[in-house]
Every structure is written in C-alpha cells, then in structure tokens.
Amino acid sequence: MRIGISRCLLGDEVRWDGGHKRDAYLVDVFGPQVTWVPMCPEVESGLPVPRPTMRLEHSPEGGTLVNGILVRLIAPRTGVDWTDEMAGWSRQKAHALAAQDLDGFILKRDSPSCGLERVKIYGGGGGVGERKGRGLFAEALLAACSDLPVEEEGRLTDARLRENFIERVFAHARLRVLFDGRWTVGDLVRFHTAHKLTLLAHRPATYKALGVLVAGAKGRPRAELRAEYTRAFMDGLRALATPARHVNVMQHMLGYLRGLVDTGTRDELAASIEEYRKGHVPLVVPLTLLHHHAKRHRVEYLLGQTYLQPHPRELALRNHV
Secondary structure (H helix, E strand, O other): OEEEEEHHHHOOOOOOOOOOOOOHHHHHHHHHHOEEEEEOHHHHOOOOOOOOOOEEEEOOOOOEEEOOEEEEEEEOOOOEEOHHHHHHHHHHHHHHHOOOOOOEEEEOOOOOOOOOOOEEEEEOOEEEEEEEEOOHHHHHHHHHOOOOOEEEOOHHHOHHHHHHHHHHHHHHHHHHHHHHOOOOHHHHHHHHHHOHHHHHHHOHHHHHHHHHHHHOOOOOOHHHHHHHHHHHHHHHHHOOOOHHHHHHHHHHHHHOOOOOOOHHHHHHHHHHHHHHHOOOOOOHHHHHHHHHHHHHOOOHHHHOOHHHOOOOHHHOOOOOO
C-alpha cells in the first residue's frame, strides 16, 4: 500500500528550523507494512530550509478558504504573503496525488500547510489565535481525495483513532484492488458480504444502505456504482467502532456456533465477550476464541469476514483495553 506522509514525520530535516518530527510508531511499526509517499508542501512549493515561521491569519477581504474561513498564509516577522503560491501548489499537488493509488495520508498536526484540524488562525493584530483552521495543503487534499483515509500524527497517539485509521487504510486498499480489476456485480456482492461484520461494528445503517445499493446494482452505470459504493463504504468506516457494537457483532458470531460447540464452550465464549464489555480484557481476547472455534468447526461464513483480521496482527491494534 502507498501512504502519503509529511516528510518531517519520517525524520527528514525539512521543518522551518531545519529540524524534523520523526514519529517512531509510524516509521518503525507501521512503516514496514506500507510504501511511503513523502512530501513537504512548504519545501516543494519553493520555500527554503530553514525559513521564517508562517501562520494563518483571518482575511475577510480576500485570501483562500480553509474549513469555511477566508485566510492568508503570512510570515509574521517579514509580512511576506505566501498564500497564492501555497494554495496554487497545493491544489495542483492534491490533484496529482488523486491519480497515484494512495490508500491513506498522514499529515503533521498544527502546521499551517498540513494541519488537519484545530490549526491556529490569528487576527491581523496577533494574539493567541483561535484553533479552528486547517492547513492549506490539507484543505486541498480533502477536496481532491474525499474518500481517502486522512489523519494527522498527533491524533494517532490515541489507540482507538489509530486503529480506526489503519483499519480504513487496509479497507481502502481492498476496495481499490476490487475496483481496479475487471469486477462484476457478483464480485461486489462478495466484497460487501465479507465486510458485513466490519460495517456493523462501525455504522450498521451503512451496511443496510449499501445492501440496498448492491441489490439494485444490475443495470447501473459502472462508474456511478463504484463512486457511490466507495463514498458510502469509506464514510461508514469513519465512525469509530464502539465496544457496544463490537459486543453485538460478537454475539452475532456466537449464533453461528450454536449447535457446533457444547454448552461449556458456549458459556466460556459468552463470558469472554462480557469481560470485554466490562473493559476487563481487550477485544483480541474474545475474538481469538471465536476465530479458533470458527476454524475448528469450519464455519466458512465467519472465516470469510474481514472483521476477524482487518489488519496485520503484528500491529496489535486490538490489544488495548
């Protein structure tokens, strides 16, 4: 998989002060799973290293729109305005990236070019700034690649947000592989079926809506069907999978083992699910037991669900309580 990333997070010394912000988890843990597509908007748009600091400033009389607010990108010490250069480069770069088969993008937080959310916007007179902006490149990337999983490294320190992002990355890759080949409606039905439990853990309404879409897929224009399914599928996965929904999904899985396991085993599985619900054990504990019995009794429906392994086990994303 190809993942875009702000170069400073890989340890490249491209920041305004000539430094970097190497992220050990991204480089050492997640990195071996992906191919990085590194970029730095400020360097690639022509700014030097080192360079004057820049910030977003309110500009009600003109500028560029980020997160619904008109701003300019200003170097406060010199007063130089970089808005047009950065905004123009960002739109061009984001458009080019949309054609590069990326499966995700990780941006540097708080950056006036890369920050995804809560970037400070200052008034003309300075002050502390209000955290309601977005970087110029981040804005262009979201506009050009609306279905792409995008996150900033600061939020990935949260275990649930990290799991959600990486799960979306792998799901996006599977969907891209499906649609990049010579696919049929039958292939889409199989993809949708394999992701049933995954979607139910995130947003059950999305699974139902996509079921209606897939059921009426025959005769639909191929490009239109692909775009509509992709948009709804990726949007559904943006919703965090909650413990309550995980419990519902695992109880659903337990139903497929009825008549195959004895009462003692069934009670053990139910108790493990309850321990997860109470927050005593991580998700990996009951899921490992369920997976074991699904394999033992060859329950093909369960074994075909991406929910059992939506991402590589070595990432240990389901090991947190």
